Amino acid sequence: MSIRRNARWEDMEKGNIDLSRLIKHFESFNRSEGKSPSTLEWYTYVLEFFRNWLEECGLSTALEDIGEYEVREFILYLQERQVNGRPLSSHTVANRVRGLKGFFSWLGTQGYTNGNVLEKLKVPKTDQRLVEVLTPKEVDRLFSAINANSALGARNSAMVALFLDAGLRLSELTNLKEEDVHLDDRYVKVMGKGSKERMLPLGARCHRAMLHYYYHFRPEPLHTGINTFFLTLDGYPLTPRAVRSLVARLSRSAEVPRLHPHLFRHTYATHFLINGGDLLLLKQNLGHSSLTMVEHYRHVASQIAAVTSRGFSPLDHMHAPSLRRHKRKDGTSTGQTYPNAGRPRGQDLARRSGARVK
Known part of the structure; x- marks a missing residue:
């Protein structure tokens, strides 16, 4: 008769456990922690992709054989x-x-x-490229391409307006409940990542688009x-x-070929700051847990402000005479400028001869 011993977890052999079993345990753990379905799906995809790569390379998928x-x-x-x-972006590699x-x-x-x-x-380090957010002219083109006086157009116009006016994630927009849209008080309640609820105000233009869809065209x-x-x-939910x-x-x-759903969120965050919004309030509105995630938008906003600051050119506001470059007889320029640049030639000759300039 064999005697069973009271095994302890720390003494058990765990190195021969296959990665597939651990992935399932990890998924169950995250589900019990309240992680969103999209987060669970993403982790499973990344880990299964890694396991399949190990198999394709003829490598062991046992835990003890996997390391740095x-x-x-x-x-x-x-x-x-x-x-x-096309190669995978540095951000895709870093996320995996x-x-x-x-x-x-x-x-x-x-x-x-x-x-x-x-x-x-x-x-791995990622490329620090600035996000090219939508310009006001491009936003106008988007709305001009939608017929808001049709059932589909009214809905699509309201969705685009909400994307741009509240910075919702795609999943937050498709999961938005009718009871959480408070049109009379002009705000929506959104359930974000980590089951964190937040309230977002609606601007006048977005409010009108939402009212138009809800009262005239929503089935x-x-x-x-x-x-x-x-x-x-x-009458089905949008996916x-x-x-x-x-x-x-x-x-x-x-x-607008670069358009994708998340670009609306980038555009909202950037223009929120350009219009004078506070960084802490932006963090709250976007549903982020730290300022690190929104610092990037401040950098993008400052770059856009720098480009549009040409109207503050010091020289243009000094009303200085136009600079004229000296030209040779063959028409080429020496690249030099002279103090008399911008004066009529006759006026300059009169000054040289000592004659009174009228």
Whole structure:
């Protein structure tokens, strides 16, 4: 008769556990912590992609065989990988590395590994490119491309207005409940990441677009279980995929090729600061937990302000005479300028001869 011993977790062998089993445990853990479905889906995608790469390379997927070296090789693969003939962006690579670091940090916390095996691994640097937000002229083109006096146009116009006026994420817009849209008081309640609710005011233009859609064109929900504000013509909830599709069509019709749903959020944040908004208030409105996430928008806003500051040119406000470059007989310029630049030639000759200039 075999005697069972009272095994302790810290004494159990965990190195032979396959990565697929750990990924499922990690997903269950995050779900119990209240992580959003999109966050769960993203983590699972990143981790499964990493596991599939290990298999394709003929490498073991057992926990004890995966460490910093394998992850660094995976990073090199991502940096060289191309999708549709184009390499992955540095931000995509960095985000996937953050996902792996988060997973291995959790493994250390749960006791699967002796500490975080990726603790010394740094996230690759990303390109610090300024986001080219929508200009006022481009925004006008977007609304001009929508027929707000039709059922689809009224809905799409209201969605674009809400994107631009409140800076909603795509998931926040599609999950917006009818009961959370307070048109009489001109604000909406939004459930953001981490189940954090926030209230956002509506400007006059956005308010009019929302009223126009709600009272004239919004269909009745197909059944009582549907309570989202934006609906299809048949009364179904709008999906994120459907919104991406209509934004893509709008991009072509308005001739704004770089348009995508998140660009509306970038545009809102940047112009909020340009118009004098406070950085702390912007953090609250966007639903971020730290100022680090909104500092980038301040940099973009300052760059746009710098470009538009040509109207404050010191020299232009001094009313200085136009500078004239000396020209040779062959018509070429020496590049030199002279004190008499801008004076009529006759006036200058009179000054040289001592004659009185009238």
